[in-house]
Amino acid sequence: MALSNLGLAALALLRQIEPVVVLEQLGSTLFDTALQMVVKDRCANATYPGTLSREDSQQKAMSDFYMVFNLIVKLTPILPALLLAWFGDRGWRRLPIVVPLCGYLVSRLVLLLLVIFQLPLEVMYGAAVLFGLSGGFCAFWPGVMTLVSLGSTAADRTKVMMRVELLYGAAGLVGSLVSGHLFLLYSSSLGNGTVLLAVSVLLAVLCLLQPIFLLQVKQECNSEPEDHCQLLPPDSRNTPAEAPVETDKANVALLFAAAILYTSAVGGAVEILGLFVLKEPLGWTATEVGYGNAAGCMIFVTSYLGVMVFRRFVSDVMIILIGMISFASGIYFMSFVTATYMFYLARSLNLFALTPLPTIRSLLSIQVPESSCGTTLTLMQLALKFAGLAYIPAFTKIYQATLGWFPGFVFTLASIITVLGMIPISVFGCRSPQRRPNERI
Structure with missing residues (x-):
């Protein structure tokens, strides 16, 4: 009986979206270190x-490659992601998840073949095109967030979304810690990275099979008993908890603006950070790169814990502002990093840097009708992709131009952009009534 109950519990777990998120992020962290x-x-x-x-x-060559590679990854998913979101909002909820996972699998296979057969590095541009045409992360993550949103009540949506982010970060933490060690292993004298990429491919296969055969799509009933509503404090009852019939366009625009500015700062800084740590005086090895990526993934855990604590005392808007301040301070300190211990000190200031975007998505999901939730979240993801077309080449060229006198200048610039991103979210907070923290009844 106990084994039967355990099997049923395991099956119920496998039918959730969380295993997909964990497997995908494990494979992605291995792939990122290898690449x-x-x-x-x-x-x-x-x-x-x-x-x-x-x-x-070497730094200029690497930054030029990543600039082209990332531009392809951000440009090509635009139409496929919109099409997948359209199908998703018409009942095909698995499609925005399954199709991008095919792209993940193909990109990992291409890099594995590149290492084994010593193919030119430019082959990865083709892999980026195929990945983008599958919808990529631009379709996958909104698809995940849409399922999470529909499967939770409006009151618990931020917490549930951050729980998914926590699993995403924890999986990245584990993958990053082992990635550097796996990269140094050889497989049949084929060279460094083959074992790492083989494991990444296997994880991509498992990740693809789970939503095809096991994933269950469910929608949480958001209606609350009338008696419970009467027990809430008056101010809480006046705050709309459910998705409106019509879209609040002004609030949506403010949330989009805040997300774009913040993503531009984070995306531009993180893109350069991977190159910055390989340059002297840091000059990291594969193992140190893995540990550094693990430090970045640890921020998912601390951000989740931060949300769990902060939401009891402050509004969602304040949670976003705290996260932006956390990132702005940490990335500014990163401008002056000259030793590995200083890198980790700077990272420690980014404890809550990942709270803004999930919270913005949560606020966005209750500004629009449920029937357009998937499309709206995808449109936000596409807006962030379009922003990448500007900030990726801008940050790359600025980094190349300042290599000789101040390599960390791009991090100072990212800090300034983050502060600018606090303006629209503050305006949104003034326009919208904020739910009070949980009170004892």
């Missing part, structure tokens, strides 16, 4: 006219 180290190896002998040092040439 970072492969790019470093392939760009080791790069030369640029007028460049003073070999290291600066």
Whole structure:
């Protein structure tokens, strides 16, 4: 009987969205470390006219590759993601998840073949195109958030979304810690990274099979008993908890503006951070890169714990502002990092840096009707992708131009943009009545 109950519990767990998130992030962290180290190896002998040092040439070659690669990844998913969101809002909720996972699998296979057969690094541009045409993260994450949103009440939506972010970060933490060690393992003398990428491919296969055969789509009834509503404090009852019949366009625009500015700051800084740690005086190895990525994933855990604590005392808008301040302070300190211990000190200031976007998505989901929730979340993700078309080349060129005198200047710029992102979310807070923290009845 006990084994039967255990089996039923395991099956019930596998029918949730959380295993998909965990498997995908585990595979992604392994892939990211492998790609970072492969790019470093392939760009080791790069030369640029007028460049003073070999290291600066390598940094420019790596940043040029990532600029093109990331632009492809952000540009190509636009139409596929919209199409998948359209199908998702018409009942095909699994489609925005399954199709992008096919793209994840293909990109990992291409990198594995590149390492085994010593193919040119430019082959990864083709992998980026295929990944983008599948919808990529632009379709996958809104699909996940839509299922989470529909499966939770409006009152608990922020908490549930942050729980998914917590699992995402915890999986990334585990994957990052082992990725550097796996990269150094050899497989049949094929070279570094083959074992790491083989494991990443296997995880991608398992991740794809789960939503195809096991994932269950359910929708939580958001209606609350009338008696319970009467027990709530008057101010809480006056705050709309459910999705409105019509969209509040002004609030949606403010949330979009805040998300775009914040994502531009975070995305631009993180893109350069992966190159910055490979440059002297840090000069990280594969193992240290994995540990550094693990420190970044640890922020998912601390952000989740922060939300669980803060939501008892402050509004969602204040949670967003706390997260923005956390990132702005940490990334500003990163501008002056010259040793590994300083990197971790700067990262420690980013404890709550991941609270803004999930909370913004939660607020956005209750500004629109449920019938357009998936499309709206996807439109936000696409807006963030379009922002990437501007901030990726901008941050890359600024980094290349400041390599000689202040390599950390881009981090100071990211801090300034984050402060600007606090303006629209503050206006949103003034326009919208905020739910009070939970009170003892």
